[in-house]
Amino acid sequence: MAKINVFVFxxxxxAGNIAAQRFKGLLKYLDPAKYRIFVFAREPAAGVSASASTATSTADITVFPLPGHCVGSESSTAASLLTMASAFLRPLPFLLSGSAERGQPWLVNAxxxxxxxxxxxxxxxxxCVAIGTYSPIDSLVAAASLASRHRIGCLQDFRDGLVFEPLGKPGSLRTWVRSLVEGRVVAAADLITSVSPPLVADFQRRYPGKAAAxxxxxxxxxDFVAADKPIDDDTRVAAMLARHVPAGARLIGHFGRIGASDGSASKSLDFFVDALNESPAVVAGNHVMFVGELTAAERATLERARFSVSAPGAVERTLALQLMQRCDKLLLLTGSRASCATGKLFEYLAAGADIVCVSGVxxxxxxxxxxxxxxxxxxxxxxxxxxxxxxxxxxxRPADTxxxxxxxxxxxxxxxxxxWIxxxxxS
Incomplete structure (x- = not known):
């Protein structure tokens, strides 16, 4: 039987971030005897090797690293308007297509x-089937455009939403535009997927004629060592632990961003620091390490901590995963977003340490x-x-949990x- 071709935008x-892992880890477990997969991505940032990023693929997967800007803070107004217009005029990007050019938006090249x-x-x-995965919005527009042009199946993956809980810049005009664009890319979808029950319930309420899961x-x-096998540490792991963690201390680790991803989560950091400042008996023998990007306000919060704490900054993902597996506790800070199911939580699950989530809701x-x-x-x-x-x-916690x-x-x-495919x- 002929293979099914899956076009993933x-x-x-x-990018090498948590968002990139959502489909990168998933696609390689599809049966290579059944599927041929084409991934249309932005070319990697300087210093990130495209071949290194795809070296773990075991299925029939081809990744196209393409140039061009996407809608966002780095995109020109003209480039953003073209992508937005393409959501409503689906033939438009095909009329502009030619060979991949740096002057063209990523949508056109993809x-x-x-x-x-x-x-x-x-x-x-x-x-053939098209899959778009947010963010940026360009990927959803591309999947809708290809599916409509060739009348093929389409799955639109919204990950952590577009309208339900605003992730972009605030403002009634931007919210209205996001709603319009969302409606257009959903119209082309046979299935809408998202990460959590509140988000899926919202899509089901607003698009009752569409399947959502x-x-x-x-x-x-x-990415993780089995519990019965030793961790083969990068030498940098030992160096970081020696430099930042007192000998013999139990390690509580937080990884990734906090308020830079969800501003309300910074309040959970404030609570965490204040609570531990009032509990000298609890923090004795513990060290808290924040690995990842912190805002200036969050760094100021840590400066008033009266317990052992360090913030070595962001590290590459492979190193972060090894550090996670060296922690005695893993700290998760969430805020007021009901749909929050951040990607780091799932890496925490696999790392094996007990997770402590401090949340506003x-x-x-x-x-x-x-x-x-x-x-x-x-x-x-x-x-x-x-x-x-x-x-x-x-x-x-008890060992038999x-x-x-x-x-x-x-x-x-x-x-x-x-x-689903x-x-x-x-059908």
């Missing part, structure tokens, strides 16, 4: 490459911790009892994606 695929391949495969009698973030088991992340038994949550709104709950959470993280393995999730090509 994922502008961030080679569709030029995808269109040629789609024509070739359909002329050969093969089936949860495709949670997850972890790639290939009960959200998707706190629900996942309760479901998996991988940790516990402390709500900052709980008043005086919250401090005591945090102190209890930082204590060692039940823990099941298997639903969040990308190997397991690939089975869901396989069923199969349904599209056979």
């Amino acid at each position: 994922a502008a961030h695929h080679l 569709l030029a490459a995808a269109d040629r391949l789609c024509v070739e495969k359909r002329d050969a009698g093969e089936r 949860i495709l949670p973030n997850g972890y790639d088991p290939a 009960r959200n998707a992340a706190t629900a996942i911790l309760a479901e998996t038994g991988a940790g516990c949550s402390v709500l900052t709104s709980a008043g005086a009892s919250a401090g005591e709950a945090l102190r209890s959470a930082l204590s060692p 039940h823990r099941d993280i298997s639903p969040y393995s990308k190997q397991s999730q690939a089975g869901m994606l396989d069923r 199969s349904d599209m090509v056979h």
Whole structure:
């Protein structure tokens, strides 16, 4: 039987960040005997090797690193307007396509490459499906454009939303534009996916005629050492631990951004520092290390900490994963977003340490911790009892605590994606 061709528009695929892992880890577990996968990404940033970024692929996967700007802070107004207009005038980017040029928006270059391949495969009698994964919005527009042009199945993956909880710059005009564009890219979709129940419920309410399903973030088991095997540390791990962590201290680690991703999460950091400042007995023998980008305000918060703490800054992902596996506790800080199921949570799950989530509200992340038994949550709104709950959470947990993280393995999730794609090509 001929293979199914999957055209994945994922502008961030080679970025090396958490967002890039969503489909990068997932696609390689699709059956290579059944699927041929083409990923249209932005060319990697300076210093990031495209070949290194795709070296772990084991299936029939081809990644196209293409030039051009996407909608966002770095994009010119003209380039952004063209992409937005393409959501409503779907033939527009095809009219501008030619060879990949640096002067063209990424959307035009991605569709030029995808269109040629789609024509070739359909002329050969093969089936095709388009997938767009947000953000940026350009990827969703590209998937809608290709699917509409060739009348093929389309899955639009919104990851952590576009309209439900605003992630971009605030303002009523921007919110209105996001709603219009969202409606257009959803119109081309056979299936809408997103990371958490609140987001999927919102899509089901606003688009009752469209199928919507949860495709949670997850972890790639290939990135983590099995519990019964020793960790083969990069020499830099030992150097970092020796430089930042007092000998014999229990390590509490936080990885990635806090307020730079969700401003309300910075309040959870404030609570965490204040609560530990009032608990000298709890923090004795512990060290808290923040690995990742912090805002100036967050660094100021850490400066008033009266416990052992360090903030070595951002490190490359492979090093961060090894450091996670050296932690005794992993700290997750979320704010007021009900849909929050940040990508780092799933890497925390696979790293194996007990997770302590400090959150402004009960959200998707706190629900996942309760479901998996991988940790516990402390709500900052709980008043005086919250401090005591945090102190209890930082204590060692019983060794026989039940823990099941298997639903969040990308190997397991690939089975869901396989069923969805199969349904599209056979409907």
